[in-house]
Amino acid sequence: MSRAVDLFFLFSTEKNFVREKDFVLNLLENLGFSIFERGYLKIPSNAFSPSRKQFNAGLILSYLSQLKKSEVALGITKEDIYFGDLNFVFGLASPTSLLALVSLLRLDPVFYGFPQDEVLYFSRIEKEITHEIGHVFGLLHCNNPLCVMSFSNSVFDVDRKTKDFCQTCLKNFRKKSV
Numbered sequence: 001m002s003r004a005v006d007l008f009f010l011f012s013t014e015k016n017f018v019r020e021k022d023f024v025l026n027l028l029e030n031l032g033f034s035i036f037e038r039g040y041l042k043i044p045s046n047a048f049s050p051s052r053k054q055f056n057a058g059l060i061l062s063y064l065s066q067l068k069k070s071e072v073a074l075g076i077t078k079e080d081i082y083f084g085d086l087n088f089v090f091g092l093a094s095p096t097s098l099l100a101l102v103s104l105l106r107l108d109p110v111f112y113g114f115p116q117d118e119v120l121y122f123s124r125i126e127k128e129i130t131h132e133i134g135h136v137f138g139l140l141h142c143n144n145p146l147c148v149m150s151f152s153n154s155v156f157d158v159d160r161k162t163k164d165f166c167q168t169c170l171k172n173f174r175k176k177s178v
């Protein structure tokens with residue numbers, strides 16, 4: 001039995017996900033999901049903070065909760081998102097509502113002035129989506145720096161960890177996700 005996920009591409013200005021779409025679909029399949037593509041959706045303007053020039057990840061999650069039809073909903077965006085006091089977040093998840101959001105913006109080497117590097121970019125996307133899906137199923141941050149559930153404050157942290165759950169997190173993930 002596989003779990004179902006609603007997949008949304010959320011945009012405000014940047015709505016081109018052509019490079020990333022198939023990769024995300026494959027990844028979700030590999031994580032054991034059957035996928036319902038829910039298309040491209042404009043992020044409600046009330047989620048935008050004019051002073052921060054960023055979107056409030058919590059408000060986007062509550063928007064997703066209204067649209068969710070499957071067990072889990074995942075939103076992918078290229079807008080900059082924040083939560084609480086953090087300058088930015090790569091993603092946010094709610095284990096109680098089974099929702100996750102990942103921003104690709106700061107995972108792209110181009111954002112930091114580096115040349116396009118698809119291998120690096122996609123490896124970061126894999127880690128951050130896996131990380132947020134782990135949170136959806138109740139996994140907490142892990143102290144093992146190689147584990148995909150270790151906390152990432154910067155892309156350096158993302159690049160340091162692997163795309164895999166450590167043994168303990170994997171056991172918990174399997175227990176909770178089937």
Ligand SMILES: [Zn+2]
Nearest residue numbers: 131135141151
């Ligand atoms: Zn986390």
Ligand SMILES: [Zn+2]
Nearest residue numbers: 142147166169
């Ligand atoms: Zn772990």
